[in-house]
Amino acid sequence: MATSAQTELFELLDISGDDAAECSTLLATPPSAAVLQAMAAMQERLGTFPLDSIQASDASETDWIEALLRFAPAVHSYHEDLGISPMVSAASLGDVGLQLRINRRVHGVFGLDTWSWLTHHMAGNLFRLGRLQFHLVRNSESTDQHHGSAWELGVHIPEDGGLSPALVDASFAEARGFFSRHFPDKRVATATCDSWMLDPYLVERLPDSNIASFARRFTLDRCTDAPTDAVYFTFRQRGLQGLDKLPRETSLQRVVLERIDDGGTWQLGHGHLAL
Ligand SMILES: CC(C)(COP(=O)(O)OP(=O)(O)OC[C@H]1O[C@@H](n2cnc3c(N)ncnc32)[C@H](O)[C@@H]1OP(=O)(O)O)[C@@H](O)C(=O)NCCC(=O)NCCS
Structure with a gap:
């Protein structure tokens, strides 16, 4: 009790x-x-x-x-x-x-x-503001993309229903006000995202999806191999065993599995955007 x-x-x-x-x-x-x-x-x-x-x-x-x-x-x-x-x-x-x-x-x-x-x-220093989570951190790289600021926001997408563009807009708008109010000495000009959702293969295959619309907000800097991420976040399964038993009901489920069936490797896309 x-x-x-x-x-x-x-x-x-x-x-x-x-x-x-x-x-x-x-x-x-x-x-x-x-x-x-x-x-x-x-x-x-x-x-x-x-x-x-x-x-x-x-x-x-x-x-x-x-x-x-x-x-x-x-x-x-x-x-x-x-x-x-x-x-x-x-x-x-x-x-x-x-x-x-x-x-x-x-x-x-x-x-x-x-x-x-x-x-x-x-x-x-990690806050959920509306649909998204924002993590205030020092710049990982000091390049021009940060517009002279030493700080940036890492963006994360918690599982919680759909990711409509309107929810994402509202979340970014809230973040801009929130961080300038509570961390005025840590000015942020850039947000970054490292996610399977930024793999360009998804934008290509599901161009009308919320996921693609989210990914297109970011400039893609690079991709790295992440063979299991897409399977974990789509099916909540660790590892690539027994893929033939997983459902192929949604377009995302089909795209994730078909790429692996074809010998492809899912990527982690690393991107940034100006706030
Ligand atoms: C990111 C997320 C919120 C997107 O959801 P959404 O707004 O419904 O996605 P979309 O509208 O772009 O979906 C496109 C298609 O994929 C399906 N889909 C989306 N996410 C799915 C999931 N996790 N599992 C199975 N199918 C999914 C949708 O049902 C839709 O299918 P349909 O075309 O057959 O109707 C959702 O995938 C999710 O909660 N993922 C887990 C969290 C996550 O991945 N975070 C990032 C970690 S780096």
């Missing part, structure tokens, strides 16, 4: 049902040394602007879930100190609950194989 503090935490992180029950069990006993170490690693990064997530650690996946649960209130307070609304903070931290639900679909059990991704959120 969750305590009232836990109920509030689970609401903040959008955790419900069986995941809430499992999380409640994790919080019922004092944190282990591994959990405390994971929390200390997040504390060190809070309020700094690290480009990378925490990737390797002695803590197990379950330790990381517990550490994320225990640490999230500190991030919420940090947001509050910056004058960020509780709603935006909750929308941003709610990715924890979404990732737990996705993990259940992928693996059929409670877990969080994407715990590393969530360590970005715990540094306090």
Whole structure:
């Protein structure tokens, strides 16, 4: 049975049902040394602007879930100190609950194989504003494309229904106001995106889709091989085994599988746009 503090935490992180029950069990006993170490690693990064997530650690996946649960209130307070609304903070931290639900679909059990991704959120600089997430980071490359600014926004697309151009426009408009208001000394002029959705093959094959419309907003800088990303994000399956058993109901499902059937390799497109 969750305590009232836990109920509030689970609401903040959008955790419900069986995941809430499992999380409640994790919080019922004092944190282990591994959990405390994971929390200390997040504390060190809070309020700094690290480009990378925490990737390797002695803590197990379950330790990381517990550490994320225990640490999230500190991030919420940090947001509050910056004058960020509780709603935006909750929308941003709610990715924890979404990732737990996705993990259940992928693996059929409670877990969080994407715990590393969530360590970005715990540094306090990744926000969900409308349909998209925006991550404030230092420029990865110092080229003219950044218009002299030392900062940029990494754009991410959480799973949450359709990606209509109107939703994307509104999200970018909100981001422009949000970052100049809350981070006035970190002027951003550019947004970047690294995603399977920017693979030019998709724009070519599904030109009228929301995905293509999103991809066309970005200038494509380069592509790198990412053989499993398109399968993971379309089917929520890790790896390329048993592809013949996957459904071919939507145009995207067919395009993803047919390219692999033809011997092709899905790419990660790296692109940028001016805000
Ligand atoms: C990105 C996303 C929101 C796009 O959804 P959308 O707006 O419905 O996409 P589109 O309208 O462009 O879809 C075109 C076609 O692909 C299908 N499609 C889109 N996303 C799909 C998915 N995840 N699984 C299966 N089919 C999908 C649509 O149903 C449509 O099919 P149809 O032509 O047969 O009607 C969705 O794919 C998603 O949630 N992906 C997971 C998150 C993700 O990939 N993030 C980026 C990580 S780098």
